[in-house]
Amino acid sequence: MREFYSLLSFPFIIISPEEYTKLNICPERIMFHSENKFPKRFSSLIRPRVLIILTGAFIAGSSAGLISHAVSASFPVSSPLNEASSWGLSFRREGARPEGNADINELKQYNAYYAEDTDEKVLYLTFDAGYENGNTPAILDALKKHGAPAAFFVVGNFIEDEPELVKRIVEEGHIVGNHTMTHPDMSAISTQQSFQEELAGVEKLFQDLTGEPMVKFYRPPRGVYSISNLAMADNLGYATFFWSLAYVDWDQEQQPSREEAFSKLLPRVHPGAIVLLHNTSSTNAEILDELLTKWEEMGYSFAPLTQLTGE
Numbered sequence: 001m002r003e004f005y006s007l008l009s010f011p012f013i014i015i016s017p018e019e020y021t022k023l024n025i026c027p028e029r030i031m032f033h034s035e036n037k038f039p040k041r042f043s044s045l046i047r048p049r050v051l052i053i054l055t056g057a058f059i060a061g062s063s064a065g066l067i068s069h070a071v072s073a074s075f076p077v078s079s080p081l082n083e084a085s086s087w088g089l090s091f092r093r094e095g096a097r098p099e100g101n102a103d104i105n106e107l108k109q110y111n112a113y114y115a116e117d118t119d120e121k122v123l124y125l126t127f128d129a130g131y132e133n134g135n136t137p138a139i140l141d142a143l144k145k146h147g148a149p150a151a152f153f154v155v156g157n158f159i160e161d162e163p164e165l166v167k168r169i170v171e172e173g174h175i176v177g178n179h180t181m182t183h184p185d186m187s188a189i190s191t192q193q194s195f196q197e198e199l200a201g202v203e204k205l206f207q208d209l210t211g212e213p214m215v216k217f218y219r220p221p222r223g224v225y226s227i228s229n230l231a232m233a234d235n236l237g238y239a240t241f242f243w244s245l246a247y248v249d250w251d252q253e254q255q256p257s258r259e260e261a262f263s264k265l266l267p268r269v270h271p272g273a274i275v276l277l278h279n280t281s282s283t284n285a286e287i288l289d290e291l292l293t294k295w296e297e298m299g300y301s302f303a304p305l306t307q308l309t310g311e
């Protein structure tokens with residue numbers, strides 16, 4: 001069982017020391033929790049599930065500045081409602097929806113989603129787009145070939161730097177969602193005005209470019225959120241989107257192989273999944289056509305996020 005979280009601009013995974021050695025993931029992208037950071041009261045909406053105890057050899061070989069302290073597995077975590085949490089998942093059974101920090105009904109009261117509660121084999125494809133490195137055109141080609149709609153959650157600089165690519169995304173029927181103007185820790189923002197400014201900057205860039213208002217779909221940078229943030233987004237008319245399926249696809253120096261990607265994305269797919277992939281992944285660009293074919297052969301179809309929200 002693993003859990004996806006987010007750090008910097010990417011979701012990440014809590015792994016065993018053996019997996020760390022195998023994958024050679026840089027330490028900065030592994031999350032460690034210090035015992036003194038665990039509050040005493042429990043909130044059902046913010047409850048990271050499983051942590052690992054690192055081996056002595058791993059700790060000895062890591063920088064003291066990167067590792068504060070590891071805590072034992074299954075430690076119940078509580079948090080005040082305004083404290084930040086990273087979105088996480090617990091996969092318990094192949095082909096079944098994983099458990100998240102919050103369940104579908106808990107998120108729904110804030111117009112937030114991580115999956116659809118359905119037995120229908122439908123998938124919602126999403127891509128986080130912080131910048132462009134040449135892989136997005138191939139991703140769009142694969143989506144077009146399969147008639148698969150997707151949502152691209154973009155940071156402000158993506159619109160500024162890649163206007164023609166944004167226009168293509170829109171012209172081919174995909175949603176452009178809001179991933180904030182500067183990709184900050186939104187949970188550290190305490191006022192509705194400051195929260196709105198991060199989203200409004202992207203809205204303006206998008207409307208100036210396309211002449212159309214931006215769909216009010218939002219994904220928190222790094223998957224970090226708080227209850228107050230969910231409420232702020234809802235107050236602004238935004239739906240917030242987490243995810244129920246992702247894999248380690250963000251590290252440009254350690255891109256997964258085709259086989260590694262399929263070993264995560266095929267057995268963990270489930271009805272109603274919101275899939276998170278990164279537009280910067282060369283692996284995604286190479287395998288997306290084949291991946292979509294395999295999912296179709298498993299009986300899955302693809303739908304836009306507007307179907308999930310009823311818009």
